[in-house]
Amino acid sequence: MSLYEKNLHELHDMLKKKEVSSEEITREYLNRIKQTDDKLNSFITVLDEPAIDQAKKADKIISSSDDFDPLTGIPLGIKDLISTAGVRTTCGSKILESYIPPYDASVIKKLKAKNAVIVGKLNMDEFAMGSSNETSYYGTVKNPWNLEHIPGGSSGGSAASVSARQCCVSLGSDTGGSIRQPAGCCGVVGMKPTYGRVSRFGLIAFASSLDQIGPFTKDVTDCAIMLNAICGHDPSDSTSAKRDVPDFTKALLNDVKGMKIGIPSEYFIDGIDSEVETAVNAAIEQYKKLGAEIVEVSLPHTKYAVSVYYIIATAEASSNLARYDGVKYGYRTEDAKDLSDMYFKTRTEGFGSEVKRRIMLGTYVLSSGYYDAYYLRAQKVRTLIMNDFRNAFEKCDVILTPTAPTAAFKLGEKTSDPLQMYLSDIFTISANLAGTCGVSIPCGFTSNGLPIGLQLMGKHFDESSIIKAAYAFEQSSDYHKTIPTIPNL
Numbered sequence: 082m083s084l085y086e087k088n089l090h091e092l093h094d095m096l097k098k099k100e101v102s103s104e105e106i107t108r109e110y111l112n113r114i115k116q117t118d119d120k121l122n123s124f125i126t127v128l129d130e131p132a133i134d135q136a137k138k139a140d141k142i143i144s145s146s147d148d149f150d151p152l153t154g155i156p157l158g159i160k161d162l163i164s165t166a167g168v169r170t171t172c173g174s175k176i177l178e179s180y181i182p183p184y185d186a187s188v189i190k191k192l193k194a195k196n197a198v199i200v201g202k203l204n205m206d207e208f209a210m211g212s213s214n215e216t217s218y219y220g221t222v223k224n225p226w227n228l229e230h231i232p233g234g235s236s237g238g239s240a241a242s243v244s245a246r247q248c249c250v251s252l253g254s255d256t257g258g259s260i261r262q263p264a265g266c267c268g269v270v271g272m273k274p275t276y277g278r279v280s281r282f283g284l285i286a287f288a289s290s291l292d293q294i295g296p297f298t299k300d301v302t303d304c305a306i307m308l309n310a311i312c313g314h315d316p317s318d319s320t321s322a323k324r325d326v327p328d329f330t331k332a333l334l335n336d337v338k339g340m341k342i343g344i345p346s347e348y349f350i351d352g353i354d355s356e357v358e359t360a361v362n363a364a365i366e367q368y369k370k371l372g373a374e375i376v377e378v379s380l381p382h383t384k385y386a387v388s389v390y391y392i393i394a395t396a397e398a399s400s401n402l403a404r405y406d407g408v409k410y411g412y413r414t415e416d417a418k419d420l421s422d423m424y425f426k427t428r429t430e431g432f433g434s435e436v437k438r439r440i441m442l443g444t445y446v447l448s449s450g451y452y453d454a455y456y457l458r459a460q461k462v463r464t465l466i467m468n469d470f471r472n473a474f475e476k477c478d479v480i481l482t483p484t485a486p487t488a489a490f491k492l493g494e495k496t497s498d499p500l501q502m503y504l505s506d507i508f509t510i511s512a513n514l515a516g517t518c519g520v521s522i523p524c525g526f527t528s529n530g531l532p533i534g535l536q537l538m539g540k541h542f543d544e545s546s547i548i549k550a551a552y553a554f555e556q557s558s559d560y561h562k563t564i565p566t567i568p569n570l
């Protein structure tokens with residue numbers, strides 16, 4: 082088995098036994114990126130030399146100690162909206178094509194303190210707006226399982242790079258499903274922690290009340306390790322929670338006896354692909370065999386979730402994206418008559434069409450005369466959706482649903498129909514509106530070999546329960562061990 086096929090915890094064991102160096106592992110991954118990325122396009126920036134330097138530094142620590150952090154010397158990729166000091170951070174947009182942040186995001190500081198090795202910045206939908214990675218200014222990412230299909234979005238590069246073993250783990254962000262949906266499409270584990278669990282300081286904002294950073298990993302054990310590394314209160318982010326962070330690896334028990342798993346009837350609807358439904362039903366049966374108790378729950382306001390999300394997320398985005406005006410950040414138009422012409426042309430030329438659509442929608446729902454009818458009402462329905470979860474979690478420990486209604490669709494299939502595209506997130510959006518945590522794990526394949534994702538959602542700050550449930554399922558299946566074969570390699 083090549084080094085790049087190994088999981089984080091396996092590589093950590095090898096590093097501990099001095100069987101391999103971080104430099105060797107890092108060179109393997111960089112080589113793998115060279116071999117595969119012209120097909121996949123997962124990376125916007127590859128950090129060859131800095132990564133080797135970081136690996137050498139990690140090797141010094143490893144050689145002088147037996148007790149180093151599990152992330153020391155491990156190559157990882159970062160979604161290109163998490164600020165990295167001195168390294169271009171584009172947000173998938175032309176408007177930030179040449180933006181180099183002067184500081185590190187808090188999560189990057191944490192990873193650097195552990196001497197993790199950053200191999201590059203990962204492709205994404207522009208400003209994280211999309212479900213297919215087709216809105217990136219830097220080109221579409223391809224699904225490693227089938228290059229004619231989307232990898233999911235908006236963290237498409239983060240999902241594809243871990244799936245194709247171009248890096249060991251990665252970070253993405255999830256505003257309405259952007260970690261879980263691509264994880265499902267690419268057959269990897271993707272976790273959106275509870276809102277407030279991970280600092281957003283240095284995460285370029287899309288919708289501040291919904292955005293959350295989280296990991297993509299090859300298995301659930303690595304997910305727990307990554308959560309241990311990135312969670313925790315941060316005084317620089319006033320929305321980060323002052324909550325104790327448990328050791329998430331303690332939830333890797335392989336025991337779900339007596340655990341109550343809730344199945345919401347509202348998530349098993351017309352329009353869900355029959356192969357997805359079959360795989361998810363098989364997972365439910367598997368949980369029964371493992372000793373879990375399956376209970377019916379109801380999330381009655383689910384039908385409003387997509388509409389509420391597209392009002393709140395666009396409203397927040399229209400405000401967050403006002404700062405890209407050619408004055409402080411990134412791109413500025415070449416020829417402008419005066420200041421307002423400069424603003425107009427910079428934004429016209431710098432933003433792609435999906436971002437413009439969202440800014441216009443968001444400006445509309447916030448404008449006087451429409452604010453009460455749309456924004457205020459959406460906030461009220463958001464509260465009802467939160468209450469749905471509160472009520473459902475009185476009856477169960479975790480909630481199980483499909484991650485998305487279909488497996489990865491074909492490139493181009495939904496680009497001309499934004500509403501169809503928006504519906505890809507129908508099962509993931511509610512967790513963001515409610516602020517709860519959710520994870521997607523692989524639970525099967527379609528007849529044409531595309532991965533199917535299973536979503537487990539948990540109570541606020543109870544990532545441990547979804548890790549516990551996810552781990553038990555994973556240990557009873559082989560889906561996470563199958564690696565995609567990229568054609569013509």
Ligand code: GLN
Nearest residue numbers: 209210211256257258259
């Ligand atoms: N696909 C959703 C959107 O386009 C969610 C994106 C995200 O979670 N960043 O808004």
